[in-house]
Amino acid sequence: MRSIWNGAISFGLVSIPIKLVNATESHSVSFRQIHTEDGGRIRYRKVCELEDREVTQAEIGKAYEDADGSMIPITDEDLSQLPIPTARTIEIVAFVPEDRIDPLQMGSAYYLAASGAPAAKPYTLLREALKRSNRVAIAKFALRGRERLGMLRVVGDAIAMHGLLWPDEVRAPEGVAPEGGVTVRDQELDLADALMDTLGEIDLDDLHDEYREAVEEVVAAKASGEKPPEAREEAAPGKVLDLMAALESSVRAARESRDGEGAGPAEEAEVRSLSRRKTSSRAPKETGGKKSTSTAAKKTAAKRAEPKKSTAKAAGSAKKTAAGSPAKGTAKKATARSTARSGDKGAAKSTAKKTASRRRSA
Template sequence: MHTVWKGSISFGLVNIPVKLHTATENKDIKLRQLHKECHTPINTVKVCEGCKKEVKSEDIVKAYEYSKNKFVVLDDEELEKLKKENEDKAVEIIDFVKLEEIDPIYFDRSYYMAPDSGGGKAYSLLRKALSESGKIGVARIIIRSKEQLAVVRVYKETLVMETIHFPDEVRSVVEVPNIPSEEAVVKKELDTALLLIDQLTTIFEPGKYNDEYRTELMELINEKKAANNIVTARDKQNITPNNVTDLMSALQASLDKTKLKKPSRKKTSKVKTS
């Protein structure tokens, strides 16, 4: 399992060297965009809207737009300095809380935590302490130069770190449009809804749920492959001559058009001379 971060996490005087491994993965089927005519993959080109020119990576700078079309430019050295200063900070569990006190809307990404060299004993201590107390730890951590708020909890004998959103990153429910105000609910309708919930209530078993769209899409792709219903991108070497041919045809047509006009101008000139 690939290590995405190495460092240490501490609570009180206990310091635990750890490694983080991504706990989840996105299994969406990625579809490429092709040119309908020749089935060549389409590439994204960065174009400056002001100059109408393609821009290379080395000609791009980062900036913060503080108002419409007004920017504060930040160079790489300034950003790198902030990154290094933040990475030097210790990762520390600052509070212990109950898991049910945190609404799921705050949760972002999950990482498995594994003890690094010499960290096994302290790792086991924290795992046991969290299990016995029924609490989770709230910590701050820097991942890819971004400061994250996180919680540390036990999941199947493994410490898991969940990055969570800061409070100002969660939008207020007041901004949600068309929420109905409190209305009187007919008791018969409520009893029926509660009965339905009761009938559908079960123990959560993750294995019985699957992505039906992804499964059906993969089946469709495999059927098309089996039926040899496939296309092949045209070789780039075959595209260039066609473009050159088109260009030469256009140039030749322009020359021919020019030659047709020249005799008439010479004839007019001779008449004037005589």
């Protein structure tokens, strides 16, 4: 592998000559720009805007553009004289547990290769020390015109270095999480755990770039004069389900896929939380069938008719009472008259007896 940087690891008073090589490579399919009418390549030429002519690479340097638009030339010699110790050195500043490093900080990955036979012993010493301590080394180094932060760790029998972002370059996740008090029920968490257990683990070596493979198939077909393969039809969105139904469907599909039952692809479901129904303070209405409705109507009509019947009875009684009252009054008057007459006759008899007795005495 071709090295992109040569320097040394500074480990206290120990210096380890190393070469920096890329640990990753891109397999993306790259395209060129062409003129659609005749297929000619589109090229960009480097032109000096003052002289309006194309210049060679040897004539090109670098400069810093000031706020007023003026250019301040900076040469490689100026940068080589920078007063920083990490210009050609990977300076280890600390050893920390690996879980202290936020994955958001990780960037490009490199391998550190020992440069020459004298570097073999100190290189192995650092590697074994990292293994036994279960820690990683934090280092500073300069690359491509700027000082960078790195993390050294053991990968197999080699030492790898991950470029790290400076802490102030990592943005806080403000405004990312959903707003409002969203609650998750225990049943939903249980289903999510079941789905995670069902999906299980996977060998990362089994994963591949399907998009890149499809692009390569299109390029190969066009190169051989064949018709490019047709695009796969996208699965139609499934029914709108609530969160619990979507989780249950996912668990069922994952189990069928794991058991190899040959089931087709699971239906995709849009997850929508069910809104709570508004409760009314009014008493629930009876929603029976036609029979119950007619029965209720009859009962209501009967209740309404009852007051009328009682009113009619009361009216009849009142009429009877009114009709019977004069007779009773007349009878009372006749009784009073006869009583008065009897009283007058008795009084007259008693008076006559008293008069007769007085005459006899005289």
